[in-house]
Amino acid sequence: MILPIPIRKLLANKKGKSIILALFIIYSIWIFHYSNSKFKLQFKPGNNGSIFLPTTSHIDTINLKRFASSSSAAPPSNISNLRQQLSLIFPYHPHDKIPRTIWQTWKVAKSDPTFPANFKSFQRDWEASINARDDKFQYTLIPDSNIEIFLQATYGEVPLIIEAFKTLPNNILKADFFRYLILFARGGIYSDIDTVPLKDLSSWPSLKGDNWKSTATQIPYKGKLAKDTNPPEWNEPGLVIGIEADPDRDDWKTFYARRLQFCQWTIQAKPGHPVLRELILNITATTLNSVKTSGQWHIDSKFKKDYNVNWRDRRGQDSSYDHSKKKCLNNVDGTDIMNWTGPGIFSDIIFQYMSNLIQQNNDILLINDNLNQDENETNLMKSTTIFYKKIMDSLQLKGVVPWEFFGFLKQPVLVDDIMVLPITSFSPDVGQMEAGTSSDSMAFVKHMFEGSWKEEADSKNSS
Ligand SMILES: *[C@@H]1O[C@H](CO)[C@@H](O)[C@H](O)[C@H]1NC(C)=O
Ligand SMILES: *[C@@H]1O[C@H](CO)[C@@H](O)[C@H](O)[C@H]1NC(C)=O
Ligand SMILES: *[C@@H]1O[C@H](CO)[C@@H](O)[C@H](O)[C@H]1NC(C)=O
Ligand SMILES: *[C@@H]1O[C@H](CO)[C@@H](O)[C@H](O)[C@H]1NC(C)=O
Ligand SMILES: *[C@@H]1O[C@H](CO)[C@@H](O)[C@H](O)[C@H]1NC(C)=O
DSSP states (O other), rough: OOOHHHHHHHHHHHHHHHHHHHHHHHHHHHHHHHHHHHHHTTOOOTTTTTTEEEOSOTTTTTTTTTTTTTOOSOSOOOOOOOHHHHHHHSOOOOSSSSOEEEEEEEESOOTTTTHHHHHHHHHHHHHHHHTTOOOOEEEEEEEEHHHHHHHHHHHHHHHHHHHHHHOOSSSSHHHHHHHHHHHHOOOOEEOOOTTEEEOOGGSTTSOSSGGGTHHHOOBBBBBBOOOHSSSOOOOOSSSSEEEEOOSTTGGGGOSSSSSSEEEEEEEEEOOTOHHHHHHHHHHHHHHHHHHHHHSSSSEGGGGGGGGOOGGGGGGGOOOSSSOOOOGGGHHHHHHHHHHHHHHHHHHHHHHHHHHHHHHSSSOEEEEOOOOOOOOTSSOOSSSTHHHHHHHIIIIIIOOOOOOGGTTOOOEEEEETEEEOOOOOSTTOOSSTTTTTOTSSSOOOOOOOOOOOOOHHHHHHHOO
């Protein structure tokens, strides 16, 4: 490097060197502050100091997949819309690999003597599953005492998210919300503490490479195949979920929140995935408006009911129910949990996103090797044949990905970059809904069902 003469002179003596060093330090501090304040400026709320919480419904004009992803230009200097803020801070990179990280959470740290022995052995199985491997998987267990530190470090620029987390009136709601937040910020695999891995992680279809896709069947929608529009891209999937429930019986409502319900005790994702963004938006907006009376946010006043969990579900039709009543620890029940943060809302947002994908884009890959239209199959009632026509009508004419698309799954399904695994994958051995056993080649995680969250919710004990 050629330095100007005065600087070379300064460098020649000790005093000069310390002056240069001091100047350099001042410069670095200034640059740090400058870039920091520039960053903060981007997220200054609008004129009246309040941030807009968009609803995740009524999104007909938004392409959720491409939202904000093409804007390589400098972001506008005042972004008062939470969807935009989240997209800027956690941009989605579909070509990246899924981070090789495993996340778990528990009340206390691994080293704590009160850590339950059964969970300890499950948790060690996860650690062992990665120690056996040579590629660089990491394992992290976050105890409750570190959750706020973690949130501050990841979501410090979007304080409303942290506020929503703190506002949730119950620990089960918080535990649900936190798994989405970890995966959205960092990506990897989240799995509940009462689960065990059954196989080497590299055997998961999401990490196995693309071989399984070469013979897979592409399903047309809107009268076309995606490959006619664009050659399909073979990236690792951005979101990997399993089926929790597919109860083919009339009384399914007695047991489950949705006729086809995705499980959220084990999820694999890349950071910034738009499904997680929409889920986080929905939970943040409904939480702030259902629990608090006011704050630094405003909502879409045309759709007030969207923001109030008391209008969701059967209560919506109950005129004797006080819908304006704020939520607190004493009036949250199992129904709320399903539809507020749990598998109910998780499944709803995924279906909404998938339908948005095919309505707004012509290059969405649909792969499903489970669909069967052979009317002469021996056990017609247990076959997708009974759904075939409805599925096709829905995809071709309505632009809706119907739940039937995931009925009776035996092989993974792909909708763009969302991989849906059969019930056997994360829920083997349940002995119903066609689930296989732990020894099935599609079984990857076993849920030991020792969380018993329902009991905890009903006793209102949220320790
Ligand atoms: C933020 O943007 C709005 C709309 O684009 C504009 O009217 C307002 O003046 C801006 N506020 C600040 C603080 O720059
Ligand atoms: C702030 O401005 C937005 C949009 O202009 C408006 O909808 C909202 O009600 C305002 N909030 C407050 C607290 O005045
Ligand atoms: C949250 O999602 C549910 C289910 O799709 C929807 O009914 C509700 O309007 C959404 N609310 C917000 C604020 O996004
Ligand atoms: C939860 O919400 C869904 C969809 O809005 C609704 O059909 C269902 O009845 C609700 N769950 C319960 C148990 O009320
Ligand atoms: C099913 O069986 C009927 C009667 O045996 C036959 O007419 C029909 O062609 C078969 N359909 C298919 C798809 O094989």
